[in-house]
Amino acid sequence: MFKIVKKEILNPLVKLMEIEAPYVARKAEPGQFIILRTDEMGERIPLTIADYDRSKGTITIIFQEVGKTTQVLGAMNEGDSILDFAGPLGVASHLDGIKKAAVIGGGLGTAIAYPQAKKLHENGAVVHSIVGFRNKDLIVLEKEMKEVSTELFVTTDDGSNGNKGFVTDELKKLLESGNQYDLVIAIGPLVMMKFVSKLTKEYGVKTIVSMNPVMIDGTGMCGGCRVTVGGKTKFACVDGPDFDGHLVDFDEAIRRQSMYKREEEKVSKEHKCKLGGALDG
């Protein structure tokens, strides 16, 4: 069992938890992920490691309540325990030797982009961070990102924070004004990563994206997380989750992401009904 030592509500949809998992914390690096299961009937879901504290032996996860498992997780509190928590899985991001980088986070992807920006910052790199949200109420980790970025740009789709636009608009401006990046890291919805990669390809800037497909074991055993990269099939769990954004077949990834949509909606809806029933009763 893995104890929740801290819970924070970042916005109405997004929660942060610090989980006691000393073995995982000892080895965790930016770019890696964990797999958790909340209870005996639950699914195994992958979540990217948002932060880690080796001395406290904790792993931070940040998640949005999009399906049943994340809803169940979100309803848990400090002091509760998660049944299963395995990691750190996947290959850590290669950030050594990068002098100047643009780190892009889309929505919840910001939580995953944060440890990368932090590591780059610790390595002494110039970090331009661009994070985008649908509206200003959904903005998360602005303060944290600011601390580890040379410059931070926050965009909103509806302009409610005073900076209307997409992350790609901001990135384009930076590239246009002559910024030369060794690396662009894009983390967020598949569509966003697709368009960032398309843009950086035009400018010939190396880009890595973090894939988060459906998977079960996270150790290379099921092959459910297949991603086509440069025409070859890769397993996101052991070959990734970072891949060259210019080579990823995003359209296939978007299609595969939707494979269990109907089933996910079914269990999520039934879960909500049950909760609703309990509240009414």
Place this chain on the structure above:
Amino acid sequence: MANMSLEKVNMPVQEPNKRNKNFQEVALGYTEDMAMEEAQRCLHCKHKPCVNGCPVNVQIPDFIKLVSEGKFQEAYEKITETNNLPAICGRVCPQESQCEKLCVRGIKGEPVGIGRLERFVADWAMKNNKTSEPKNDKLNQKVAILGSGPAGLSCAADLAKMGYSVTIFEAFHAAGGVLMYGIPEFRLPKDLVQKEIENVKKLGVEIKTNMVIGKVMSIDEIMEEGFEAVFIGAGAGLPRFMGIPGENLNGVYSANEFLTRINLMKAYKFPEYDTPVKVGKNVAVVGGGNVAMDAARSAKRLGAKSVFIVYRRSENEMPARIEELHHAKEEGIIFKLLTNPTKIIGTCDGWVKGMECISMELGEADSSGRRRPVEKEGSEHIIDVETVVIAIGQSPNPLISSTTPDLEVQKWGGIVTDEETGATSKPGVYAGGDIVTGAATVILAMGAGKKAAKAIDEYLQSAK
């Protein structure tokens, strides 16, 4: 006087047309009377040919004699002297190519039903809550076992019996390895697997789940924590794909994923359990081994109307056990033999709608001694299916070997070991089971675990 019937006492099974709609066990097991009657068919040959066919050396005539006398507890103790997982072996061992193959009664008629008797004894002991008493001369030495499948469990149990302090590290949330994620409930009930594992724990073995060795810790780090020897039984966990167009369409599974969803994650109980699995009206399973049979029979149980086994050779070359083939046929699985997939065809939104195949004929024998299938030109045809499960084999999982630089590995990924001892190129590190041989059987993995346990004991005692 021996029972001279030429046939085994029949074992009751669920009716094919009933069982292909549920996940309960197919074979129902002997009653006490049936077991005693079957046990009387054993001739108690002095040279015990059957024992030579058993990778874990079960004293077969001895335990069968005890069964014939109705001494079931004693029979159980006799079996567990050498076999740590009898309820499992009695169900999934290929007895027809091991102990029963060498049975003298098999020369004329059917061999003694050794597997059925082993299963009966183990189930009897479980039902009556009997376990073997552990011997407990504690040695103050720690051994780590990586993987809790048949190889790891059998190695761990033997070492614990010798008095070592044994810890198993398991990557999944549940112990059992392929016994939990691979073999379906209807062949090997999971509560029974857990009971056998409980018995191993009673010997003093500790099992740590959620520990992905190679990621969370390396072998060197394990040894730094005071473990003096390590046994790697991490299995053949890497699924093979065919490399044909359309394999990443929605609705294409590796057998590993398909079976893990169903068995370990209990997708057959969705939505009671949260993990779903997609099974179309028509399903093609590619491959001819036991895993292919398991996947096909599972698909049928999940409501598929037509389930095809697509295999490129003929039935004679199929690696699946005859019993499994027979059960699959009874349950209505359709065999498309001498047929090889060339392409998976998708709908415009990326879901499987068919599989293009080509017919094959058998040519000259290849290196495996089986006749090589050759394509028949112009024989391409399409099978309409919405789900494709690829069951053409697994390779050893590289997570451990890739993080242990001084571990010698074959080109195809298997760990190099000494055949007799399981010793690897790294001192104090042993390996056995599918991670060494590539995908094989439960009992061979158990045999390898046993051998390694003996070798580890000798290594640790001589190092003193």
